[in-house]
Amino acid sequence: MKTNRRKFIANTVAGGLALSTLPSASLASDKKRLENETTVENRDKKLGEILKKPVLKKELFTSPVIIESLELLKYRNSFICRVRSTDGAEGYSVAHGSMSSFYPIFNQQLHDFFIGKDARELDLILERILFYKLNFRLNGIALGIPLATIEFAILDMLGHIAEKSMGELVGEIHNPEVPFYVATEFRHLPLTEHFEKIKEAVAQYDVNALKIKIGYMNYLTTDVHYKGLPGKSEKLIPMVRQFFGDDMHIYADSNGYYDVEGAIKIGRLLEEYKYSYFEEPVMFDHFEGIKQVSDALTLPIANGEQDHSFTNFRWLIANDGIDVVQPDNYYFGGMIRSIKVARMAEAFGKTFIPHMSGGGLGYIYNSHIVSVCPNAGLHHEFKGFGTHVPFECPTSPLKITNGKIKVPTGPGSGVIIDPDFIKKHEVL
Numbered sequence: 001m002k003t004n005r006r007k008f009i010a011n012t013v014a015g016g017l018a019l020s021t022l023p024s025a026s027l028a029s030d031k032k033r034l035e036n037e038t039t040v041e042n043r044d045k046k047l048g049e050i051l052k053k054p055v056l057k058k059e060l061f062t063s064p065v066i067i068e069s070l071e072l073l074k075y076r077n078s079f080i081c082r083v084r085s086t087d088g089a090e091g092y093s094v095a096h097g098s099m100s101s102f103y104p105i106f107n108q109q110l111h112d113f114f115i116g117k118d119a120r121e122l123d124l125i126l127e128r129i130l131f132y133k134l135n136f137r138l139n140g141i142a143l144g145i146p147l148a149t150i151e152f153a154i155l156d157m158l159g160h161i162a163e164k165s166m167g168e169l170v171g172e173i174h175n176p177e178v179p180f181y182v183a184t185e186f187r188h189l190p191l192t193e194h195f196e197k198i199k200e201a202v203a204q205y206d207v208n209a210l211k212i213k214i215g216y217m218n219y220l221t222t223d224v225h226y227k228g229l230p231g232k233s234e235k236l237i238p239m240v241r242q243f244f245g246d247d248m249h250i251y252a253d254s255n256g257y258y259d260v261e262g263a264i265k266i267g268r269l270l271e272e273y274k275y276s277y278f279e280e281p282v283m284f285d286h287f288e289g290i291k292q293v294s295d296a297l298t299l300p301i302a303n304g305e306q307d308h309s310f311t312n313f314r315w316l317i318a319n320d321g322i323d324v325v326q327p328d329n330y331y332f333g334g335m336i337r338s339i340k341v342a343r344m345a346e347a348f349g350k351t352f353i354p355h356m357s358g359g360g361l362g363y364i365y366n367s368h369i370v371s372v373c374p375n376a377g378l379h380h381e382f383k384g385f386g387t388h389v390p391f392e393c394p395t396s397p398l399k400i401t402n403g404k405i406k407v408p409t410g411p412g413s414g415v416i417i418d419p420d421f422i423k424k425h426e427v428l
């Protein structure tokens with residue numbers, strides 16, 4: 001579909017240039033421009049309507065679920081959120097590791113707003129809280145991580161009340177299993193060591209997909225960290241393909257390292273070696289740049305892990321400048337908000353592959369959101385089972401078999417955090 005679209009755009013641009021020498025050209029190109037604007041406007045309007053549609057299935061609850069208490073518990077570097085209703089229902093979530101930086105935002109900016117609210121109104125609460133104490137000014141992971149932590153605990157509580165998984169509270173199950181790719185790092189290493197580390201990481205799992213890092217770490221590092229490693233990515237890209245063979249799905253992520261010209265150049269090499277998408281080719285908030293790269297390549301373009309606002313996604317989808325949307329379940333502020341991005345993408349035939357960080361229970365929350373998205377990608381981010389949290393999951397072995405894990409089907413998150421571990425924590 002993308003190839004056809006790109007060809008169509010290429011043809012119309014070429015046609016426009018040929019006509020530009022003729023007197024009627026400006027009229028013709030103006031007409032084309034107006035048609036395109038109308039199309040973008042219409043797409044944007046449709047996206048606006050999608051954002052207004054409710055996500056949480058309120059109909060699963062016959063009576064109010066009033067939030068009586070919301071607590072952040074701390075033990076060493078571990079943060080757990082506990083929410084309780086006036087009827088004695090309880091929910092838990094494990095915070096992202098960065099909560100050690102953001103707990104004052106949880107306690108001072110967000111906590112009070114939830115107390116006394118009906119949890120069935122979670123969609124509305126998540127909108128209104130942006131204006132409470134001017135929280136929208138904290139736009140980014142500073143707001144997203146505490147907000148997502150609270151949302152996951154509330155969904156866990158609601159799931160126990162309705163006897164539904166977190167996924168079932170916000171959608172229909174389309175993917176009872178989630179296929180993974182192994183996300184590799186190591187970009188700071190010289191070529192040979194980097195390549196060896198990729199091989200080691202992939203060998204640990206039964207998978208047929210991986211992601212490699214190319215370039216360095218955003219455009220600000222072009223003259224800082226990358227000295228001495230010129231041309232490494234250009235060598236690594238073919239090496240990885242040749243080693244793993246044609247049956248391996250390989251993704252590449254430059255974390256915004258390139259400018260538009262550089263991204264198109266390295267993107268052509270990724271196309272030559274049949275990589276499956278190019279993630280953050282230029283800086284994540286450079287909308288026009290992302291679209292320019294996308295228009296120049298047939299390779300799908302992915303972006304979104306740094307975003308907290310709907311605006312960037314909406315613009316890129318309306319302007320057909322992106323193929324894979326990647327909100328991070330934590331950074332973006334939880335499942336309900338992330339599902340709205342997935343829905344916008346679905347409406348225009350685009351793929352949803354949420355970003356995730358390693359540690360905690362992130363891969364479990366991610367599995368739930370992937371389970372309910374019909375436009376979920378072929379493979380999803382996986383950074384290992386490593387976690388500081390002792391827990392049980394009665395409904396899934398949480399092991400990778402044939403590249404997939406079974407999504408837990410128990411109520412809420414589907415996992416039971418060891419009560420003795422929770423007891424070690426103190427209310428912060």
Ligand SMILES: [Mg+2]
Nearest residue numbers: 253279280305
């Ligand atoms: Mg990334």
